[in-house]
Amino acid sequence: MQLFLKKHLEQKNFHYKYKLLNNECTLCEERKIVEGWADGFIDRDGKILDDFQINFHSALWEFYIHQLLKNMEQKIDYSKNRPDFIVKNQDNSDRFYIEARISGIKSNGRAEVDRDSNDLFKVENPVWKLPDFHTIINEGIIRCSNAFQYKALTKYDDYKTDKWFSEKVPYIIGLSSYSQINYGLESHYSILALLYGTYVEYGGLTFSKGPKVKKTNTEWKVSAIDTNLFGKKEYAHVS
Secondary structure: OOOOOOOOOOOOOOOHHHHHHHHOHHHHHHHHHHHHHHOOOOOOOOOHHHHHHHOOHHHHHHHHHHHHHHHOOOEEEOOOOOOOEEEEOOOOOEEEEEEEEEEOOOOOOOOHHHOOHHHHHHOOOOHHHOOOHHHHHHHHHHHHHHHHHHHHHHHHHHHOOOOOOOOOOOEEEEEEEOOOOOHHHHOOHHHHHHHHOEEEOOOOOOEEEOOOEEEEOOOOOEEEEOOOHHHOHHHOOEO
């Protein structure tokens, strides 16, 4: 699969990170790494290149999981177009499924292209050293909750209608958060709180029981986002 083009790109609808990798000679080594991740990846629905060029992170995350499975010497079945990854045992039975999912920045949030020097300095510190760390982690919880529940409930119920899909096979959601302009700051703490109800406190050495997180929608209605989802029966099928 050819990920990059041998010409300078200026298309406005292309993601700026894709254009950086495609256009900048100084990023040749980074480009080779991504191409290596995608080596052997089979685009079963004909959408991955468009997704990579326009949305970037979701396709990059699929390539990363693909490379992880290659490193683990796992056998990937590309004969079906879903779930994202069907991993086989030696006897060709299904070993586990992986659904790749990312959480993105909310529609009215700060876009990545607005990142400035202050943001770069900010990410040099652990999130729990920042005075607004609760805000950062809570935003991650909200955004990850939307992404996780879609794959855990809506998509899983849809997949159960496929003849080849077995409810006895582990169903893994590979979730990565790009939910804020400085998404690296939240590290694993938002997902840890969302799934296990374990909330990091200031100082990074202690944890408390994760509270429900308040979310305000576009109509200024407030709802509560549950944490500790892995403690709830309706998510018992998810790894």
